Amino acid sequence: MKRSTPFAFLLLSASVASAALPALKVRPQVIDAQIKIGYGLAVADVDGDGRSDILLADARQIVWYRAPKWEKFVMAENLTAKDNVCIAARDLDGDGKAEVAVGAEWNPNDTLKSGAVFLLEAPADRTQRWTPRRLPHDPTTHRMHWVQTSGGWSLAVLPLHGRGNRNGEGEGVRVLGYEWPWRETSAPAPFAADQPALHLAHNFDLLPSSGGGSPESLLIAAKEGVLLADRRNGRPALLGLTTTPAGEVRRGVLPDGGRFLATIEPMHGNQVVVYRGADGSRDLTPSRRVIDENINQGHGLAAADLLGTGYDQLVAGWRGTRPGDRVGIRLYVPVDPAGREWRLHAVVDDNTMACEDLKVADLDGDGRPEVIAAGRASHNVVIYWNETPKS
Numbered sequence: 254m255k256r257s258t259p260f261a262f263l264l265l266s267a268s269v270a271s272a273a274l275p276a277l278k279v280r281p282q283v284i285d286a287q288i289k290i291g292y293g294l295a296v297a298d299v300d301g302d303g304r305s306d307i308l309l310a311d312a313r314q315i316v317w318y319r320a321p322k323w324e325k326f327v328m329a330e331n332l333t334a335k336d337n338v339c340i341a342a343r344d345l346d347g348d349g350k351a352e353v354a355v356g357a358e359w360n361p362n363d364t365l366k367s368g369a370v371f372l373l374e375a376p377a378d379r380t381q382r383w384t385p386r387r388l389p390h391d392p393t394t395h396r397m398h399w400v401q402t403s404g405g406w407s408l409a410v411l412p413l414h415g416r417g418n419r420n421g422e423g424e425g426v427r428v429l430g431y432e433w434p435w436r437e438t439s440a441p442a443p444f445a446a447d448q449p450a451l452h453l454a455h456n457f458d459l460l461p462s463s464g465g466g467s468p469e470s471l472l473i474a475a476k477e478g479v480l481l482a483d484r485r486n487g488r489p490a491l492l493g494l495t496t497t498p499a500g501e502v503r504r505g506v507l508p509d510g511g512r513f514l515a516t517i518e519p520m521h522g523n524q525v526v527v528y529r530g531a532d533g534s535r536d537l538t539p540s541r542r543v544i545d546e547n548i549n550q551g552h553g554l555a556a557a558d559l560l561g562t563g564y565d566q567l568v569a570g571w572r573g574t575r576p577g578d579r580v581g582i583r584l585y586v587p588v589d590p591a592g593r594e595w596r597l598h599a600v601v602d603d604n605t606m607a608c609e610d611l612k613v614a615d616l617d618g619d620g621r622p623e624v625i626a627a628g629r630a631s632h633n634v635v636i637y638w639n640e641t642p643k644s
Contacts, residue, residue: 275560275644277584277599279624279637284323288634289313290336291627292359293396296614297342297351300379305616307625308353309634310340315355315373318634319380320616328383333358333369343399345406345433350375352433353383354408356394364418368394370410372435389441391427392416398459399433400444401469406433409444409471409482411457418452421476425450428457428473428482444471445482445491452476455500455520472514474499478538479514479528495528496538505556505565509590515567517551525551525569525585529592544585544595549573552629553611557622559584559639560598568601570608572629580607582626582637607631 289312299306304320314330315337338359342351353373360367370390373383395413399406408431415424425448429441453476460470460481471482478495479502500520505513507529514528514537525545528537544567553570560566570582582601588594602608607630615622621639628635 274562274586274598275641277559277601278640278642279601280640281602281605282323282636282638283633284318284636285309285325285634286632288627288632290629291609291632291634292337293339293356294610294612294625294627294634295340295342295353296612296616296625297353298344298349299342299351299353301349303349305614307634307636308340308342308351309627310337310355312336315340315353315383323636326380328353328373329355329371329385332371332385335360335367338394339396341397341399341408345399350379352399354397354399354431355385356390356397356410358394361393361395361413364392364414364416364423366392368392368412370394370397370408370431386435388431388435391429395454396456398457398471400430400459400471401462402430403466403468407431407444408433409457410441411454411473413454415450415452421453423452425452426454426475428454428471448491449477449480449493451480451491453498453500453520456502457482458503460504472502472504474502474516474520476520479516494535494537495541496536497526497541499526501551501554503554503556503567505567507587507590507592508562508564509592511591513556513565513587513592515554515556515569517548517554517569521550521552523548523551525554525567525583527567527592527595542593542595545569545583545597548583549578549580553582553608553626555611555613555624557613559613559622559624560586560641561621561643566598567595568611568613568624570602570606570611570626572607572609576630579604580628580631582606582608582611582624601637602626602635605631606633606635 293310339356358369498519499516501517548571609629611626
């Protein structure tokens, strides 16, 4: 395995390696400076006006910020005795308004009784309080996605630990699927068959459908590495793609049209890592490339084309560990068409965002996606408006 490139060299060579690319220009806008933790973000049209809104699972409140002025509305609060931890929002019935689910009762040290899953039922006026509907759950509810299945929609819920785990060991995590619409007779079911034991399953990414009504799949980052929950063959199974413990995972497109996986390793780790050839189910570990090992508590990741190049760049954010730690968000780019080498291209945020979560979405419809981030120690929600000139 090649030695990782020292970050000092990245800083010195970034401008040379990325000279042909446009300089990233972002304009930060703080839309909330008084959040508690900012565990999870989602972007969806909440009120059906055709604009993407921002949703946040904060410690005690579930809120949304209405575009374009970003007024804040509380959807629910104090759902459980402990903190909220995650949120999923997506239009499932085609009415232009998002359905919303949330996870709460966050206590990673209690692997027997913690966790909660709620559907939030919308009122006629969506700026008012929503009605929570509690569903069955496994302990340590941590992340969730609305997923298109072959028969409709499902809420996929990922716990951090398996039931009764201690120190990341013991029974494996169950990735549960909740059918939508949820009925009184409904019950959650394992999202994938023949599931290997997973531990410290920190985050997962939604892979889009290949078209024709085919189901969506999931990439899961865990202690065992990155796994693909492949649902294309009727009986979904988890397939191992890498073997190094990971906390975040995303998939993107390279300049030559190939795919890459990006991770933060290990969970809450210091390394931003890229794997090439993420088009199938083969082991990608031999292509592992560390592109940065100087982040501190990495906790946000996205693959998107912020520069208008026709291929994806990589956005990574970190939150720090102790008061006084430097935090921020960085943008990395592939140097060669096959993504064998990567370089730092831009600093999106320098020490004002202790990133707990980030999303990338085009909020103003200009074809250039924005970065949206929520800060833990910085207690803020920020839109980094993408004002990179178009070529």
